[in-house]
Amino acid sequence: MPSVQTGYAPNLKVFKQSLKTAPLESSIEYLISLLKRRQIKNSRPCAIATAELLRQVVAKSRWTDVGKLIARIQDVGQRLIEAQPREMAVGNIVRRVLGMVRDEANEDRTEDGSDTASSIGSPKRQHSHTELTSTQGPPPSSLRFSSTTEGSDLSEVNGDDVFGGRSTPSGRPPLMASHTSYAVVNGVPVQQSMFNLLSATPSPNATPSGPSGTNSPHGNHPLHATTLAERMIITSKDLRAEVINGIEEILDELEQVDDQIAAYAQEHIHSNEIILTHSSSVSVYKFLLKAAEKRKFTVIVAESYPNDHEETHLAAMGKMKDPESEEDGEGVYLKSLQAAGITVILMTDASVFAIMSRVNKVILATHAVIANGGLIAAAGARLIAKAAKVHRTPVIVVSGVYKLSPEYPFEFESLIEYGDPGNIVGYHDGTLVDNLEVDNPVYDYVPPDLVDLYITNLGAHAPSYLYRIVADHYKTEDINFHKPELQF
Amino acid sequence: MSHAQKSAKGAGGGGKPVPKSKKGGASGQKKPEDEREETLQAVVLADSFETRFIPFTIETPRCLLPLANTPLIEYTLEFLAMSGVADIYIYCGAHTTEVETYLQTSKWHPSSPASPFISLEIVKTTARSIGDAMRDLDSRDLITGDFLLVHGDLVSNLPIDAALAAHRARRIADKNAIMTMILRAGGLGSHRTKSKGIEPVFVIDPTKNRCLHYEEMHPLQANKYVNIDPELLSTHNEMEIRTDLIDCGIDICTPDVLALWAESFDYEVPRRHFLHGVLKDYELNGKTIHTEIVEEHYAARVFNLQSYESVSKDVLGRWTYPLVPDSNLIAGQSYKFERGGLCKENGVILARTCKAGKRTVLGKDTSIGDGSVISNSIIGRRCQIGKNVLINDSYIWDDVAVGDGTTVNRAIIANEVVIGKKCKLQPGSLISYGVRIADNKDIKSGSRITRAKRKVDDYDSEDISFEAVPSDPLIVGEGGEGYAYDNEEDSDDEASAFHSNLIYSTAHLNISSESISTLRSDISADTPTETPRSRTSSFVSVSDDGEAGSSNEGFHKDAVAGLLDALRKGEDFDGAKLEFMGLRLSNNATDHQMRRAIVVAFTKYISELVEKESLGASEAAKKAFSAPGAVKFLNEQAVGLEKEEDDQVDFLICLQKDLVHRNNGAVVLAAVCQQLYQVEVIEEEGFMKWWNDAEKLGDEEDGEMKNVRERTQVFIDWLQEAEEDDSSEEESD
Structure with missing residues (x-):
C-alpha cells in the first residue's frame, strides 16, 4: 500500500521498485526517460540506478557466452550514455561492469586452460600473473603495489555477505576485489593491487583457446567428462552469479564510498584550520564531520547560488539529508556540523576572493573527474580554485572513484550543462525574459593545474596520477565502448 | 463521499x-475512506x-x-x-x-x-x-x-x-x-x-x-x-x-x-x-x-x-529545461547543445562562412550555404538553406528549401515548402505545407499561403466536397503553387481575431469603444489643433469595421438582416425591436455597433427602394422612416432619448460611412438627413456638429467621404439659415 508515497512523480526509489517487477526492456527505457527528464540526476543516484539496472540486465537477459553478455551490456550502456552524456557516472559504472565481466570470463578461460581442477589453487596462479605483469607492465608504484593478498584472505576480509553463495564446485578462485575499489575495511585502508586487473587482460599464455571467447575445453582436454553444452550452461550460470555479485559489490561501494573517503579526513584537516567549501555535497560533509571528531576548525561555505543555494543553506543549518534515506521521502538528517563542534560560516560566492587570504584549505566536491586530472563541479568551483591558486591555498578535491571517468573530451564546454535560467531571473519578469538571454551553466570545468590533491576512497592522489587509477579501473577496450566509430 | x-x-x-x-x-x-487512488x-x-x-x-x-x-x-x-x-x-x-x-x-x-x-x-x-x-x-x-x-x-x-x-x-x-x-x-x-x-x-x-x-x-x-x-x-x-x-x-x-x-x-x-x-x-x-x-x-x-512563437522562444531560452532540444525527448533525435546556444543534430552541414547564431536549433541533415545568417530560429530536418539567406526569428519545419539570397523574417514555414531565390518573407507570413514560391517574390506581412484543398464555401457553390484551389500567381509567382488562405468565414468568434495571427496587433481590428472614446475626449477636451488628427483615426477605425469584418460580425449581420426584414414587410417595429435588443444583449454589442447595424439596415432598404422601385431618394427615405414604430425605434435605440450630441454625430458618421459604398450615396444622404431632421431623430445641433467636425478635417478628409456629404451641403445651409433666422428673430424680439 503506497500510502506514504507523497506523489506520483517517479524518482530513484520508484525506479528501484519498478525494477523488481517490470520487464527488462521497459526498465531500460524507464531509466533512459528518467535520465532525460533529469528525474534521476547527480552522480550517485545515476550510478546507483545504472548498477541496479545492469544487475537486472545480467540476471534477466538470455546469453550463452561472455561475448553476447558484453555486447548486451554495451548496447544498454550506450543507450544510457546517449540519454544523458553529461552524467558521466553512468558510463563509468557501465565500464566497470564490462571490465568485471571480462575479468570473470578470463578467469574462466584460464581456469579451463589449466584445468587440473583440484591441484592448482588460485593463489599460485595469481602469483604467476604477478610475475608476468610486473616484468611487462609499467613499473608500479610501491604505494599501490603493496599487497598481493591471497584470495582466501581477501574473502575473509571482505566479509561473507559479499562472497556468500559463490562457492563454486569447480574450485574457482575467489572473486578478486579488483572490480570494486574496496579500500577501507574495518577502518583499515587496504591498498588495492592492480595486478588483478592487468592479469585479466588477455595474454597469450593465459588464453590458449584463442580470442573467440568461447570455452572450448575439448581440444585440450579430451578426457573431460562433461559435454560442451552442459559445460556452457554451468559456466554461464556461474558467470551470471559472479557478475551479479560483482555488481552488488559496486553497489556496496557506492553506499560506502563517502565513509571510506572520510576515513582520510584526519590526515588532511588540522586543528584551527579555516576550510572553504562550496555547494552541498554529502561527501564533503561527511569528510568534515569525520575530521571534527578529533579536531576543532572553521568551515566557510560558499552558497553556490543559484542552482544549489537552498540545499547549501540547509546544509549549513545542519539539515543535510542522509543520502541513504533520501529515497524514503521524509529524509533522515546527518549530524549537523555545528553539533560536531565546527564553526560554520555561510557566505556568497562573490566574496570568495576576499576571504581567500584567511583560508587554509579549499575542499571541493565534484560532479565528475576526468582522466587528465581536471574535474567537473558545481558552477563556481573554478572561481574558487582560481582564487585559491592566486593565494597559494591548497585545493583538495573529494571524490569517489566511481566519478572518475576515462573520457577525455575534445572540448570541455561539451561537458557543461546549461540549466533552467528561471533560477537566475524569475520567469514572471516579462521584460527581462523577453529582452535578456540568460544562461545558467550548472557545472564548471576546473583544469588539473588548479587542483593540488584528490582524495578518493582509495587514498590521496596527485592530479597527475589519476590516469593510473583510470587504467586500474577501466579496460582500454571499454573506454570508448559507446562510440563504435572509435573502436578498433 | x-x-x-x-x-x-x-x-x-x-x-x-x-x-x-x-x-x-x-x-x-468504493469506500469513502479510500481517499487515494492507486x-x-x-x-x-x-x-x-x-x-x-x-x-x-x-x-x-x-x-x-x-x-x-x-x-x-x-x-x-x-x-x-x-x-x-x-x-x-x-x-x-x-x-x-x-x-x-x-x-x-x-x-x-x-x-x-x-x-x-x-x-x-x-x-x-x-x-x-x-x-x-x-x-x-x-x-x-x-x-x-x-x-x-x-x-x-x-x-x-x-x-x-x-x-x-x-x-x-x-x-x-x-x-x-x-x-x-x-x-x-x-x-x-x-x-x-x-x-x-x-x-x-x-x-x-x-x-x-x-x-x-x-x-x-x-x-x-x-x-x-x-x-x-x-x-x-x-x-x-x-x-x-x-x-x-x-x-x-x-x-x-x-x-x-x-x-x-x-x-x-x-x-x-x-x-x-x-x-x-x-x-x-x-x-x-x-x-x-x-x-x-x-x-x-x-x-x-x-x-x-503568438504563443507558438513565445513558447518556442522559451524552449530556445531553456526556460522549459529539461524539456529542451538537447534532451532528445524523441528516440532518434541527437541534438547537442553547443557553446553560444546553437543546438544541432548530427549531420548538419554548415558552410564555412555561414553564421548560425544564438538560440538556434538545426535538425539532422540540414545544410546551410555560404554567407547565410541564422538567428533565433528553429530549422527542421533535411532543409536546404541556400547562400546569403537571412533567417530571423523564424520557425522552419522539415524538408524546406530556401533559395539563395532570400530573407525570412519572423515567419512559419511548414514541411516541404520551396521558396525561390531572392524572395522576401515579411514578418507574420505563414507558409503552409508543400507551397512553392517562385523567385523574387515578396510575401506580404501576415499572409497565409496554403496549397490545401479546401471545403468549398457556401457562397462559392452548393458543393460541400473538397476541391483543389488553383494557385494564385499573384501571390506565389509564376510556377509557384499555393493560394492565399482566406479565413474570414472561419472566425467563429470575435476572439479569433486576436489569435489567428503570428504577430499580435490590434491595428487591424476595430477597437470600437476606443474610437468612440477618442471622439468623446477630443470633443470635451476642446483642443482644435489636435482634433483633425484624432478624428481621422476615429474615422479610419470606423471605416475599418465595414471591411475588416472583425468585431461582432455575427451581431451585425443578424441585426441588419432582422431590421431589413421588418422594413421590407412593413411590419410594426416592436417585434423587430425586441429581436434586436435580444441580439444586442446576447452579443454584448456596443452602442456604436448597434448604430451601425441600424444605419446599414435603413440605407440598404432605401437604396433597394431607389433601385428596384425607382423611387426618388427623398421619397424612399420618407417611406423608410414612415414604417410604423420606426421613428420611435430610432429615437430609442439609435440616438437615445437623451439626444446626446455625440451619439447623434456617431449615427451620422455611420450613415455617411455606409453610404460611401452605395449608389447615389450622396443623394440618399441628403434625403435621409432631411428626413431625420423632420422626424426629429437628429437635432440641429447634431447636424451642425457633424458637419463642422467633417469640415475641420479639411484636406485630410477621405475623398469619398467628402463626396458623399457634398449634396448635404444644401440641407446644412438651409439649417444654418433657419438657425440664424431663429436667432435673429429671437434677437429682434
Missing part, C-alpha cells in the same frame, strides 16, 4: 442518457476545436505541429509521464486517425516497452467542442478518481505533486472542492507568454486559494469592468483580482467536474463557460474551485500562433 454526491448529481442532472445507474453503482462500491489518470484534450492555427491545421492535427522540431503532444505526454500519470485518455477532434497512427508508433503507446503509461486510449468522438468531449467522457464512465485535465499543447516542467497533495487535502476536508487549477504567475508587466488580447481575470480568495470569479476581458468589449457579485465582497475578507496569471490549462479535477459538465449543455469551453458558470452558480451547486499559483517552473500552452 464525493462519489455518492456525484451519482446523486448525475441522476439529478439527467443529462446523461447512458449508464447513470451503473456509474452510481460502480462508484458507490493510479493517476489524465485526460488530454488534443484538439481545441478552434481554428487558430489555420492554415497549418487544415492538414495536420494541432497537437502534432512541431515545436522546436518535436510534436507538441510529446511535451504534454512528457509532462504527464513526469507527473507519474498511469492512464491517459486522449480526445481528438479533427485528424483523429493521424494522431492515432502517430501515438501507436511512438514510445507512449503501452505496447512499446518505453511507455510509462499503463493505458493510453484515444477516445473517438464526434464532439464539436470541449464541452461535448467532457460530456462524452462523463457518459463513458472511464474516470474513477481524481484526474488531470490538460490540453494537448501544454509545455511544462512543473512538478505537480505539491498541487496534487493540496488538492487532495482540500477534497478530504470538503467534498465540494472539485477542482484545482494550476496557474503560473506571469508578473505585472507585459510578458510574451501571457495571453494577448484576451485577458483572463481571476478573482481569488488568497486565504483559501479559492477562485471566486472568472471573466475574460478583451479590447473589443465596450465596458472595461469586471462584474463581481456584491455577495462575494461581504463574505470574503480578502480578495485578489489578478490578471497576471498565465493559464496553462492544467486542472486537477474530481469526477464531479464531469457531472457538472454533463448538467450544462451549453458549456463549451473550460474557462469562459464552465469556470465562469460554476462559480456564478455557487449558491446553487455549492461547488468550489481552487487555484494553485506557482511562482517557479514553467507552464504554458501553445494555444495560438
Whole structure:
C-alpha cells in the first residue's frame, strides 16, 4: 500500500521498485526517460540506478557466452550514455561492469586452460600473473603495489555477505576485489593491487583457446567428462552469479564510498584550520564531520547560488539529508556540523576572493573527474580554485572513484550543462525574459593545474596520477565502448 | 463521499442518457475512506476545436505541429509521464486517425516497452467542442478518481505533486472542492507568454486559494469592468483580482467536474463557460474551485500562433529545461547543445562562412550555404538553406528549401515548402505545407499561403466536397503553387481575431469603444489643433469595421438582416425591436455597433427602394422612416432619448460611412438627413456638429467621404439659415 508515497512523480526509489517487477526492456527505457527528464540526476543516484539496472540486465537477459553478455551490456550502456552524456557516472559504472565481466570470463578461460581442477589453487596462479605483469607492465608504484593478498584472505576480509553463495564446485578462485575499489575495511585502508586487473587482460599464455571467447575445453582436454553444452550452461550460470555479485559489490561501494573517503579526513584537516567549501555535497560533509571528531576548525561555505543555494543553506543549518534515506521521502538528517563542534560560516560566492587570504584549505566536491586530472563541479568551483591558486591555498578535491571517468573530451564546454535560467531571473519578469538571454551553466570545468590533491576512497592522489587509477579501473577496450566509430 | 454526491448529481442532472445507474453503482462500491487512488489518470484534450492555427491545421492535427522540431503532444505526454500519470485518455477532434497512427508508433503507446503509461486510449468522438468531449467522457464512465485535465499543447516542467497533495487535502476536508487549477504567475508587466488580447481575470480568495470569479476581458468589449457579485465582497475578507496569471490549462479535477459538465449543455469551453458558470452558480451547486499559483517552473500552452512563437522562444531560452532540444525527448533525435546556444543534430552541414547564431536549433541533415545568417530560429530536418539567406526569428519545419539570397523574417514555414531565390518573407507570413514560391517574390506581412484543398464555401457553390484551389500567381509567382488562405468565414468568434495571427496587433481590428472614446475626449477636451488628427483615426477605425469584418460580425449581420426584414414587410417595429435588443444583449454589442447595424439596415432598404422601385431618394427615405414604430425605434435605440450630441454625430458618421459604398450615396444622404431632421431623430445641433467636425478635417478628409456629404451641403445651409433666422428673430424680439 503506497500510502506514504507523497506523489506520483517517479524518482530513484520508484525506479528501484519498478525494477523488481517490470520487464527488462521497459526498465531500460524507464531509466533512459528518467535520465532525460533529469528525474534521476547527480552522480550517485545515476550510478546507483545504472548498477541496479545492469544487475537486472545480467540476471534477466538470455546469453550463452561472455561475448553476447558484453555486447548486451554495451548496447544498454550506450543507450544510457546517449540519454544523458553529461552524467558521466553512468558510463563509468557501465565500464566497470564490462571490465568485471571480462575479468570473470578470463578467469574462466584460464581456469579451463589449466584445468587440473583440484591441484592448482588460485593463489599460485595469481602469483604467476604477478610475475608476468610486473616484468611487462609499467613499473608500479610501491604505494599501490603493496599487497598481493591471497584470495582466501581477501574473502575473509571482505566479509561473507559479499562472497556468500559463490562457492563454486569447480574450485574457482575467489572473486578478486579488483572490480570494486574496496579500500577501507574495518577502518583499515587496504591498498588495492592492480595486478588483478592487468592479469585479466588477455595474454597469450593465459588464453590458449584463442580470442573467440568461447570455452572450448575439448581440444585440450579430451578426457573431460562433461559435454560442451552442459559445460556452457554451468559456466554461464556461474558467470551470471559472479557478475551479479560483482555488481552488488559496486553497489556496496557506492553506499560506502563517502565513509571510506572520510576515513582520510584526519590526515588532511588540522586543528584551527579555516576550510572553504562550496555547494552541498554529502561527501564533503561527511569528510568534515569525520575530521571534527578529533579536531576543532572553521568551515566557510560558499552558497553556490543559484542552482544549489537552498540545499547549501540547509546544509549549513545542519539539515543535510542522509543520502541513504533520501529515497524514503521524509529524509533522515546527518549530524549537523555545528553539533560536531565546527564553526560554520555561510557566505556568497562573490566574496570568495576576499576571504581567500584567511583560508587554509579549499575542499571541493565534484560532479565528475576526468582522466587528465581536471574535474567537473558545481558552477563556481573554478572561481574558487582560481582564487585559491592566486593565494597559494591548497585545493583538495573529494571524490569517489566511481566519478572518475576515462573520457577525455575534445572540448570541455561539451561537458557543461546549461540549466533552467528561471533560477537566475524569475520567469514572471516579462521584460527581462523577453529582452535578456540568460544562461545558467550548472557545472564548471576546473583544469588539473588548479587542483593540488584528490582524495578518493582509495587514498590521496596527485592530479597527475589519476590516469593510473583510470587504467586500474577501466579496460582500454571499454573506454570508448559507446562510440563504435572509435573502436578498433 | 464525493462519489455518492456525484451519482446523486448525475441522476439529478439527467443529462446523461447512458449508464447513470451503473456509474452510481460502480462508484458507490468504493469506500469513502479510500481517499487515494492507486493510479493517476489524465485526460488530454488534443484538439481545441478552434481554428487558430489555420492554415497549418487544415492538414495536420494541432497537437502534432512541431515545436522546436518535436510534436507538441510529446511535451504534454512528457509532462504527464513526469507527473507519474498511469492512464491517459486522449480526445481528438479533427485528424483523429493521424494522431492515432502517430501515438501507436511512438514510445507512449503501452505496447512499446518505453511507455510509462499503463493505458493510453484515444477516445473517438464526434464532439464539436470541449464541452461535448467532457460530456462524452462523463457518459463513458472511464474516470474513477481524481484526474488531470490538460490540453494537448501544454509545455511544462512543473512538478505537480505539491498541487496534487493540496488538492487532495482540500477534497478530504470538503467534498465540494472539485477542482484545482494550476496557474503560473506571469508578473505585472507585459510578458510574451501571457495571453494577448484576451485577458483572463481571476478573482481569488488568497486565504483559501479559492477562485471566486472568472471573466475574460478583451479590447473589443465596450465596458472595461469586471462584474463581481456584491455577495462575494461581504463574505470574503480578502480578495485578489489578478490578471497576471498565465493559464496553462492544467486542472486537477474530481469526477464531479464531469457531472457538472454533463448538467450544462451549453458549456463549451473550460474557462469562459464552465469556470465562469460554476462559480456564478455557487449558491446553487455549492461547488468550489481552487487555484494553485506557482511562482517557479514553467507552464504554458501553445494555444495560438503568438504563443507558438513565445513558447518556442522559451524552449530556445531553456526556460522549459529539461524539456529542451538537447534532451532528445524523441528516440532518434541527437541534438547537442553547443557553446553560444546553437543546438544541432548530427549531420548538419554548415558552410564555412555561414553564421548560425544564438538560440538556434538545426535538425539532422540540414545544410546551410555560404554567407547565410541564422538567428533565433528553429530549422527542421533535411532543409536546404541556400547562400546569403537571412533567417530571423523564424520557425522552419522539415524538408524546406530556401533559395539563395532570400530573407525570412519572423515567419512559419511548414514541411516541404520551396521558396525561390531572392524572395522576401515579411514578418507574420505563414507558409503552409508543400507551397512553392517562385523567385523574387515578396510575401506580404501576415499572409497565409496554403496549397490545401479546401471545403468549398457556401457562397462559392452548393458543393460541400473538397476541391483543389488553383494557385494564385499573384501571390506565389509564376510556377509557384499555393493560394492565399482566406479565413474570414472561419472566425467563429470575435476572439479569433486576436489569435489567428503570428504577430499580435490590434491595428487591424476595430477597437470600437476606443474610437468612440477618442471622439468623446477630443470633443470635451476642446483642443482644435489636435482634433483633425484624432478624428481621422476615429474615422479610419470606423471605416475599418465595414471591411475588416472583425468585431461582432455575427451581431451585425443578424441585426441588419432582422431590421431589413421588418422594413421590407412593413411590419410594426416592436417585434423587430425586441429581436434586436435580444441580439444586442446576447452579443454584448456596443452602442456604436448597434448604430451601425441600424444605419446599414435603413440605407440598404432605401437604396433597394431607389433601385428596384425607382423611387426618388427623398421619397424612399420618407417611406423608410414612415414604417410604423420606426421613428420611435430610432429615437430609442439609435440616438437615445437623451439626444446626446455625440451619439447623434456617431449615427451620422455611420450613415455617411455606409453610404460611401452605395449608389447615389450622396443623394440618399441628403434625403435621409432631411428626413431625420423632420422626424426629429437628429437635432440641429447634431447636424451642425457633424458637419463642422467633417469640415475641420479639411484636406485630410477621405475623398469619398467628402463626396458623399457634398449634396448635404444644401440641407446644412438651409439649417444654418433657419438657425440664424431663429436667432435673429429671437434677437429682434
